[in-house]
Each structure stands twice: as C-alpha cells, then as structure tokens.
Amino acid sequence: MKKILVLILLFVTLQLQAQISDNLFGIVRKNYYSIVVNPTDSTITYEQFDSATVRLGVTDPSVGFVYNFGSNTYTMPVNLTGAALNPYSNSFIFIGSNNINTLNLATGILSNSVPLNNPIAASYFDNFRFNNADSTMYGLARRNVYDPATLSYVGQVFLAKANTQTGLITQISPISVGFGFALAGSAIDPYQMVYYYSTGARLVGLDIYDGSIFSSVPIQITDGINFDNFTYSCADTALYGLIRQNYFSYQKNPIDSLNPIQVLDSTTIKLGRIDPKTGIVTTISPRSLMQGGYTLNGGSAIDPGTMTYYFNRGNAIVGVSLITGEVASNKVLSFEDGQYFDLMRNFENCISASAFRARKGSTGITKNLKVETVEIFPNPNQGKFSINSSFSIKCVSINTIAGKQLFQQDFGSNQIDIDLSTFKEGIYIINLTGENGQLVSKKLAKY
Numbered sequence: 001m002k003k004i005l006v007l008i009l010l011f012v013t014l015q016l017q018a019q020i021s022d023n024l025f026g027i028v029r030k031n032y033y034s035i036v037v038n039p040t041d042s043t044i045t046y047e048q049f050d051s052a053t054v055r056l057g058v059t060d061p062s063v064g065f066v067y068n069f070g071s072n073t074y075t076m077p078v079n080l081t082g083a084a085l086n087p088y089s090n091s092f093i094f095i096g097s098n099n100i101n102t103l104n105l106a107t108g109i110l111s112n113s114v115p116l117n118n119p120i121a122a123s124y125f126d127n128f129r130f131n132n133a134d135s136t137m138y139g140l141a142r143r144n145v146y147d148p149a150t151l152s153y154v155g156q157v158f159l160a161k162a163n164t165q166t167g168l169i170t171q172i173s174p175i176s177v178g179f180g181f182a183l184a185g186s187a188i189d190p191y192q193m194v195y196y197y198s199t200g201a202r203l204v205g206l207d208i209y210d211g212s213i214f215s216s217v218p219i220q221i222t223d224g225i226n227f228d229n230f231t232y233s234c235a236d237t238a239l240y241g242l243i244r245q246n247y248f249s250y251q252k253n254p255i256d257s258l259n260p261i262q263v264l265d266s267t268t269i270k271l272g273r274i275d276p277k278t279g280i281v282t283t284i285s286p287r288s289l290m291q292g293g294y295t296l297n298g299g300s301a302i303d304p305g306t307m308t309y310y311f312n313r314g315n316a317i318v319g320v321s322l323i324t325g326e327v328a329s330n331k332v333l334s335f336e337d338g339q340y341f342d343l344m345r346n347f348e349n350c351i352s353a354s355a356f357r358a359r360k361g362s363t364g365i366t367k368n369l370k371v372e373t374v375e376i377f378p379n380p381n382q383g384k385f386s387i388n389s390s391f392s393i394k395c396v397s398i399n400t401i402a403g404k405q406l407f408q409q410d411f412g413s414n415q416i417d418i419d420l421s422t423f424k425e426g427i428y429i430i431n432l433t434g435e436n437g438q439l440v441s442k443k444l445a446k447y
Contacts, residue, residue: 022303022348024310024317025085025092025105027078028057028066028338054078056092056108057341061303061310061317064331066341069108076101080297081183082128083343084137086164087351087443088399088429093137093164094343095125100167114167118143118160125162125169127181127197131208132441133190133355136161138208140181140197141171155179159195159211173211178204183296187232187239189276190353196239196276198227203239203279217279227274227281229294229311233322234350235304240322242294242311243272243283267293271309271325285325289318301346312344352440374432380445383421389414392435398444399429420446 031052038044053073059066076096084093091111092103102112116125118141128139141160144153156176162169182200189196193208198219205215219227221243230241245268250260270285290313298312307322308329319329333341352374375388387393392414398407406423412435420428425447432440 022061022305022346023058024061024301024344024346025056025058026299026344027083027094027342028055028068028335029053029078029340029342030073030338051075052077054096055338056103056105057336057338059317059333059341059344061308061319061331062329064317064333066333066335066338068336068338069103069105072107072109074101074110078342079124079126080342081126082139082186083299083345084128084130085345085347086130086135086137087132087347088135088441091164092345093128093130100125100162100164102164112165114165116162116167116169118169118171120171123158123160123169125160127186128162129186129188129195131188131190131193132350132353133193134208137164138172138188138195139186141169142180157181159206159208171211172208173206177206177211177213184226184228185230185241185296185300187230188350189232189237189239190234190350191237191356193355193357194276196230196232198230200226203227203274203276205276215276217276219274219279219281221272221281223283224268224270224272224281227272229296229300230274231300231302231309232350233302233304233309234353235302235307236322239274239276240284240302240309241272241274241300243270243281243285244268244293267291269294271320271322283325284322285320289320289327290330294318295342297340297342299342299344301344302349303346304349310344310346312341314340317341317344347443352442354438354440374440374442376430376442376444380447383423383446384417384419385444387416387418387430387432389416389432389434389440391438393432394435395433397431397433399431400426 033047035045036048053075055073056069057066079095090105094101099113100116104111123141123143126140126142128137130137138161141158143156147154157178158171158173160169160171182198184198187196194205194214196205203217203219207214224243224245226244227241230239253259253261268288270283272281272283274281294311295314301310308319310319316332321328373390393411395410399405428444430442430444
C-alpha cells in the first residue's frame with residue numbers, strides 16, 4: 001500500500017509540473033523498417049522503409065524526455081512546414097495526408113480531420129502560425145500556375161487563414177505577394193498584426209488585415225550566410241533566429257579535374273535578432289553555440305519567463321539565453337515511444353497579446369510600443385490569487401482550457417483578489433478586459 005501511495009504522489013507531482021512549466025508540444029514520429037534480402041546476392045541485406053506513425057507528444061526542455069499523450073497513433077505523412085497550438089481550444093494543429101488535423105492536448109486523440117479547400121483555386125497552406133491577438137491561424141496559400149508565355153510554371157503566394165473545423169482556406173492577399181518561401185520559419189507580431197516569412201534573401205512582412213506587403217527588406221548578416229528558425233518574442237517584441245555559417249573545402253574530382261568537389265567541413269550557429277524595419281541581423285551569441293546544424297522540422301519556441309530561445313538539433317533540444325546568447329540548456333531527447341520530435345510549439349509566448357495597430361491601411365512599424373503587463377500570483381495556487389495589471393481591469397472572466405466559461409465579474413481596478421477555492425484542480429484561462437479595450441489572457445494552474 002505504501003508503494004502505491006508513493007507512486008500516486010509521484011504521478012500527481014509530475015502532472016502538476018507538466019501543467020505549470022513552459023512545456024514544448026509537438027509531433028512524435030516513429031519509422032518502421034523491414035529487412036530485405038538482395039535477390040541477386042543473398043548474403044546482402046538492407047533496410048526498407050515500410051511506414052511511419054505520428055502522435056502528440058510533450059517535453060520539458062530542461063529534461064528532454066518526450067511523453068506521449070494517450071495511446072493513439074496515426075499513420076500519415078506530415079507536412080513539416082507549419083503547425084499551430086491553440087491554447088483556447090486546447091488543441092494542436094498540423095497538416096497530414098492532405099488534411100488539416102486537430103489533436104486534443106488533453107488526450108492526444110485526433111478530434112477533427114478535414115480536407116483543405118481553397119475555393120479560389122487549389123493551393124497548399126504552409127508556414128502557418130496561431131495568432132493569439134485574434135485567435136486565428138495564418139499561413140501562406142501557395143500554388144503553381146502555368147504560364148503559356150514562358151511554357152513553365154510560376155509560383156504564387158498569398159497570405160491566408162484557415163478554418164480548422166471546415167478546412168476552408170480564405171485568401172487575404174488580393175494579389176500574389178511573391179513566388180515562394182524559404183524553409184526558415186515564420187512568425188506573427190500580434191501587436192502590429194504582421195505575418196513574417198523569409199524568401200531566403202529577404203524578410204517579408206504581410207499586413208494581416210488586408211494581406212498586402214507591410215515591409216520587405218534584404219536580410220543583412222555580417223558573420224553568417226543564413227538566418228533560419230526565426231520566431232517572435234512577445235517578451236520584448238523582437239524576432240530571433242539562428243545565424244548559420246558553413247565552411248567548405250575542395251577535393252580533387254577524379255572524373256573531372258577542372259571541377260573540384262566541394263565538401264562541407266563544419267557548420268557554426270549563433271543566436272541572432274533581426275530588425276524587420278532594416279533586415280539587419282544582430283549577433284547575440286559571443287561564440288558559436290556548437291558545431292553542427294539543426295533541424296528545420298523541429299521548429300523553434302521562446303519561453304518569455306526565462307527569456308530562452310529553444311531549437312531542435314534532431315537528437316537534442318537546446319535552450320539559448322536571449323540576453324547573453326549563451327547555451328542555457330542542452331538536453332538529449334529520449335522517448336517514451338518514438339524517434340523524432342517535430343514542429344514544437346509552446347503555450348506561454350504571446351498568450352496575452354492584443355493588437356495595437358488596429359486600423360486597416362496604417363503602415364510603418366510603430367516605435368516604442370507600450371506592452372501591457374499582467375501578473376498573476378501565486379501561480380500555481382490553491383484557489384486564492386491576486387492580479388496586478390498595468391491597466392485598469394474592467395472585467396474578468398475565467399474559462400476552462402476547453403473554452404467553457406465558469407466565472408465572470410466586473411471590477412474597475414488594476415489590483416484584484418480572486419478566490420476560486422471551490423474550483424476543481426486543473427488549468428484555467430483568465431481573460432481580462434481593460435477599461436480602454438485591452439484584451440489579455442493568462443494561464444492559471446490550480447492544485
């Protein structure tokens with residue numbers, strides 16, 4: 001009986017830690033192979049890829065162990081160019097088997113899977129992200145159009161949003177904004193309502209209101225060749241990513257002596273910050289973080305509480321300080337049942353963001369934004385907590401993580417005490433409405 005009690009207490013502790021830490025959610029992939037005998041030489045065998053399963057997983061980046069949600073796995077190819085975590089519907093969204101799929105964050109069960117449909121013309125939906133400022137998922141509607149004049153296909157790219165329940169793609173851009181994009185990441189500035197993507201050579205910002213080009217600047221790097229895996233930080237309203245520099249040597253070509261073979265010797269990476277107004281990339285890391293690269297499939301995420309940028313090396317998750325640019329953690333990934341951890345996203349960054357640039361047609365990037373601050377303490381708690389805000393709070397509503405409203409009350413102060421002792425243990429979303437229309441959401445853990 002004593003052993004059982006200890007196990008129960010340990011389980012409760014782990015559950016609580018998983019709820020209140022800034023965990024990373026993502027897709028766990030596992031590949032299956034069979035051994036095939038070469039028919040011409042029975043002594044030679046090789047591995048043949050048979051299938052792969054995907055499922056929802058979560059990890060604490062300070063530990064590196066990937067837990068699976070439930071026992072459900074799904075056999076489908078996954079589009080690794082985008083994913084979204086919706087904290088209000090408690091769901092993780094990805095594209096697989098030409099469908100947009102929704103996984104429940106509590107159970108890991110595939111709650112919805114519908115084909116994507118662009119009524120204007122068939123298109124893909126790539127590089128998508130969830131925007132907390134308006135609870136909408138934005139990405140790039142991409143397609144190739146045949147040009148009879150050049151007898152070739154021309155790429156078209158439009159800012160678009162997608163309905164996860166119906167699969168409907170709504171194009172926002174009235175005309176194509178480009179020909180394609182680089183697998184360098186994407187980001188949304190929820191304060192300015194701007195969606196960012198990279199062409200490789202340029203950083204392009206699209207106005208979320210009308211899909212027009214908000215900004216387009218050449219990416220300027222002084223100590224690297226690429227700026228990848230970028231994402232937005234609501235903690236300081238900046239775009240962070242990885243600066244990559246490859247080093248090559250040349251070897252003699254045994255077939256063509258006039259054309260030597262280029263060989264990759266090493267790769268260095270540093271944390272950097274890009275100015276979306278100028279495209280200038282500022283190096284933060286004083287030295288290379290490590291030799292070797294990173295996986296673009298893995299994605300990137302920022303913990304605003306610790307000011308840490310996380311990226312995936314394929315076999316490990318690395319945390320880098322946004323302040324010093326030094327490695328803060330480097331945890332080798334281990335799995336409950338899996339091989340790869342892709343498309344990682346987190347809850348905390350930008351969950352309380354609200355738009356400052358609210359009018360269509362306003363252009364230019366606003367300087368010196370006043371970011372509204374809200375503090376909830378203690379968090380987690382046993383039901384009694386306080387709210388301190390930089391603005392006067394008109395109304396407080398509290399929802400379950402599934403979206404059901406349990407509490408609503410008017411106030412009129414920036415310092416509030418609330419007692420939820422009668423509520424069950426779990427995670428709740430605190431929604432605050434300011435006297436001047438501010439909208440802020442925070443996550444609360446009750447134990």
